[in-house]
Amino acid sequence: MSRPPGVADAIESIAAARDAKPAAKPRRRAGSLVWWIVFLIGFLYFFVPLLGTFVFSMRSDPLFSAYAVVVDDPQFAGTLFFSFLIGIITIIASSILIVPTAFWVRLRLPRLRPYIEFITLLPFVIPPIILVFGLLRSYSGDPFPLAGTDFGSNVLLVAAYVVLSFPYMYRAVDTGLRAIDVRSLTEASQSLGASWFTLMVRVIFPNLRVSLLSGAFLTLAIVVGEYTIATFLARPAFGPYISLLGGNKAYEPAAVSLISFGLTWIAMGLLTLIGRQSKQKIQIAGAH
């Protein structure tokens, strides 16, 4: 649950759908029955587990008591808050790292793009367990004994999550940069006297708002559900909390899963909403 495969593709398709013109109404043909069947299978594949989880969570007596227990548990709010906070810090750190990098690669080093893209995809190839062991090995002792303190561990957690966010953030930002005329905008602002810093803050970041949001929400969804790294760094995060709950209680983990699922969906909904609002602006940016 922490890292659905193909999410990076999803970002691109979200971005593509945002840019695409509304498709023509599909005509009713004999073949459309096949598509309905495909759709139905997909729908069932997706919703039956959710429904099952919900039904299971309802077995608690009285109805919804599992949800009440969860909401009353101070650990629930505490871990969720911690994870959201770490998620937001991760997003900020990742944006500051990724946006100038993607910008520079697009402007000056287009030949490096495939390599950068490969590097950003490494989190899909390297399991989080390897990543966290590497971090613990490197930062447990001198000269950077970070793992020994709470603050240090939080730093390591954010660092690890920034790495996990690479594929989503880089792809989203790169897609966003494709939609604006980076070179002309850069040169225009330079000829008007702007420094690189002014250019990034006043022009590049504001024009990547929607792309950054799409990357950011995916990052948030991943960070909130992440288990392995948070556990090994002994952080009071939401992922380990669900797992702990799962070991001790019957119905509550199902309730927690559904709640976190709902929160993620709300985040996605927000993304679509914001994306739709600034659709025209984004499109015009690429106009020649």
Place this chain on the structure above:
Amino acid sequence: MTFLTLTGIQKQFGQTYAVHDFNLSAEKGEFVSFLGPSGCGKTTTLRMIAGFEQPTAGTISIGGNDITNRPPNRRNIGMVFQSYALFPNMTVADNIGFGLRVRKRPKDQIRKRVDELLGLINLPDKGGRYPYQLSGGQQQRVALARALAVEPEVLLLDEPLSALDAKIRVALRKEIRAIQRQFGITTVYVTHDQEEALSLSDRVVVMSEGRIEQIGAPPEIYNFPATPFVASFVGTLNLLQATVVEGEAARLSIDGQEIRGARPGTGSGQRVTVALRPEAVELGETGGSNRLRGLVEDVSFLGSIVRTRVRIGDETLSFDQFNDPSMTTSAIGETITVSFSPEATLVLEGRASADAAIEQAIAES
């Protein structure tokens, strides 16, 4: 007094020269165009003035200051791009005021200047709009105002009208010229459109393959092209293969029909190319002492003029007549006589060079 000076500018990309030994001095307030086909180095030269490219050799100075090694944001240059390059996240007013905000001018001063420029570009009530809410022509006017807001020493325009419709193109280029005159700002204008260059500029720099072919005022470029390339690239030009009959008397022969050239040459029997503007040729015998007879191959109606193509042996010749409801046009297949004065002919040495120039011009237009 020269204001903008480019001395011995060279730009090398690997082994190839994008710009080769470019020298230019522009007066303060002068409007100079760089004209040439794509890939001739005109945009590269402009970008070197702006500071987006670094010349491999040579120096650029503005108002006596060497700016060759100064970064683009410290050159005080206004630039207008083909793609408008307005900041999509800012309103029209914020776009125009961007340069002033970067310079940390007081807010009320910025607002005053923005309003003034919005009036100048005839968009006084569009300050609150976003670029995507404007037409292409309006966007480019905003881009011009944005470039002028910071009172740059030099204004650079990189094919600013290429993305616009024909009608707006003509209207906007007049506006650009009027504003440029009003501000008295030294301007470099890059274009591949000879009509634009000729109608706008004080001087035109015709470029080909990274070299300057000719620098001159528009009438000079059009009437006295220095090279076959200029002759073929600027304006429509008839190029006819001729044989020298008697060089000293300027007697030439095209398909066995004898004509006279403008200036005496030497020798006899060698092949030369005669260049002739379509507007210098007339139907009938009233156009001058040179006569040619040929078969009408095509008549095309171009609005204000009618262009007729005549076959003379292996050569073809086009000539223009002003459209007039009472005029008689030739019929295809008819045999006609055309005439032109000896002064209208321009004899270019050799055959290959002119052909190559034409081929290049056609390939790139």
